[in-house]
Amino acid sequence: MPFLGFEGPAGTGKTYRLIDEVCSSALKLTGSSQRVLGLTFMHGSRRRLEESFANKEQIRGRSHATTIDSFAASMVRRWSFLLSFVPDFSRFDEICDACGMLLKRPEVANWVAATFPIIAIDEAQELKPCMLRVAKALSASTRLIVAADEFQCLDEQLDTGPFSEWFATGNVQRLTLVRRTGRQGLLDAGVALRNSEGPKSGSGLSIRYEFPAQVKFTVGHALRNATGSRAILVAPGSTPWANEIIGQLASGIRSKRQSIPPLPIAWDTGPSNEISKVVDALCSTAEQISSSEVLRRIGQLADTPAWMPAVINNIEMARRAHGKNIWSQSELFAVCSKRANLHRAYGYSSNYGIRVMTIQAAKNRQFRDVVVLWGPGIPGSADHLRRLLYNAISRAEHNCTVIVRTQLLLGQPPFI
Template sequence: MTVWAVNGAAGFGKTYRLLQRTTQELQSCPLGPGQAVLALTFMHGARQRLEQKLQAIPGLRGKYQCVTVDGFARSLRWRWRSLANAMGQPSTDAADFDSQCSLAADLVQRPVVGSWLAMGYPCILLDEAQDLDLHRLRLVEALSAYSRLLIAFDDFQCLRQDLRPSPASVWLPTVCEPEVLAKPQRCKVPALLDASTALRSGLRPVAGAGFKIAECASASQAAALIAATIHYAKLKSPNSSVAVITPSRKGGYAEELVELVSTKQCGKQKLGPFKLNWELGESPFLESVEQLAFDGEKPCRDVLHALLDTEEGLARDALVRWVIRKRDVAGREYIRFADLLGQARRVLAVTRARANRSDSGRRALTVHQAKNREFDIVIVVWPYTVAQDDEGKRRLLYNAVTRAKLQCTVIVQGIGSTGKAPFG
């Protein structure tokens, strides 16, 4: 087993150090004919950014594969489907994402599969390992028995309450001595760095030059502050990227502010409107499919009619095509809801994987969508209620604030909330 790991706070250069170490590994142990580097992440957005950075490594062009852990698990099980079937495993289409990873780990533990993988991927790198649950970590542990693993992680950036501490942060110190980064790279603004340090330490962040905290008594006041922030950022640097980030769109506060800023002139100076588009996540699509829930089986015709009544989109269209193929090519008259929902998740994963998402311009998104990304100006919209415990709230705010390179403004709904750490 050969495992190397790097640990560091947001913006401290974990991914840069990970790729630097990869370059060093390839210099000492060059890839042979037919070999490649396997790069893994949990989220598709992180995968896209990691792939862009891999393209810049000299000599690695065409010699790497960058996929999500879930995508790799599925492709592995499809490649070894005959063995999986002999082991009594369910098909790739029948397994959910969690089971897919555990079943893939069982395959990798077979020497014939593990050795085959090591021949093709002698070096495997994994970014943002703190997001992996036990199912996905099982697969990573299985891979470590055959290939050299290079891993980057930061436990505090894990946002799942049921993953504290994150499984990767518990496992890694037992197999290696993680390298710890101590110097920030993304941001040089003292007030932003102090705020992020305070949040990691359980303290209340303090405003300063480049970091502002504002209590807003009304939506119009909050919208005016957002419009003013965008206006002056545009005057200072027309090409600045601006992100409005919120813990959740549920409750409607952030959506109300985005709508006001996008459609009206705000504040006494009548600034705007400034168009802000919400980045689409998986919730609207999956929720629409989940609302179609039915017992047993349903005729393909009825399923198609129900899908066509949902909101248009690439994922929905792909799911419609899947039902049509099942009916016209496979000859199936009925569809089980479990199969429909499982395919909806797979379709969504593929759609997100192919999306070409840029961090330039202006947009609105949730903290989860903003993870691992960076923007010049960040505006955090913090509503009355955030569905997390105190530790979870600090992690959410930390992940939002640390997306900023130059300036961050935190808008807190209501008066009197900022006395608590962090805000309620």
């Protein structure tokens, strides 16, 4: 049976239809052991898919969402005895590749299908060749439902040709009606960018240049009185500029004519800085320290991240269950990274305040009000820049303000 696909611009309800389809297929689930599996690329989307599944009565308690990487790692961990090499779990693509290889065996594919007869893949345009292999293999043994929009692929290195070719073999429904927003300016900009044309300001959308001293006020005004979810989306290379603005907004700004009180604003980013800071404080490069010394030094840290208890537990268990007593900086770094990433992926995350994130990280999310900070020097082709801007603008349900850093930018793609 060919897989079912949903294709369409951002906001046309691909994910919605995907989940709807999953729910109606789920009526055919037999036995209490069968589940729906949702696959995504990023933990953020996984979390959102999980929430959507949980809100559907038909599949409540009978669904599982995971990233393709985690799915592949679980598969390879359990079936590694069929591989002719020892898998290295730090190499995600290699693991995906091995998973695809395993799933080519009918008995392994059926083994997955016995628990997950229905599998949904969201944002499938990002399928790398190794992941595509997994998807193809799954489509042979399960009811596979796929949502994708090739135009939203933001990885310029990725050749989407093989994906598009495969996607065309499915039973694909094209969705055209944008439901996320009814604001004409936002809808028109979306259509323009997909047609390789420049977007124009209009209802719900404002694209403009501001004098440097004014930018923070524009951003502040755009977001301070908003009533729903709010986000600042940062284009590649514009992080320092964004940090400057965020810093000012976070502590409140005032001029002769205007005043904005401190806004709740924070980066929605990976914790890599945090990790390095902690690890550097714990241990120097040349040092080898004992478990008890690691724990003593952790106890002395003034401000520990939320994932620290998991690191402490890890170090304790390594000693108690594996007799590991000596730690190097690189080992500590590995443990901290793993725990921090798991915390980010599965821990509690707040939706309070204004979230700041890169355009890539905003994929698959939506906010009522969005500010896009677009600086110069973004690498990539005109097509890639249009995809980026499209992805940023199409996150907004109500209002989107795009601020370019130099006036010159308005005369270049993607703005023309």
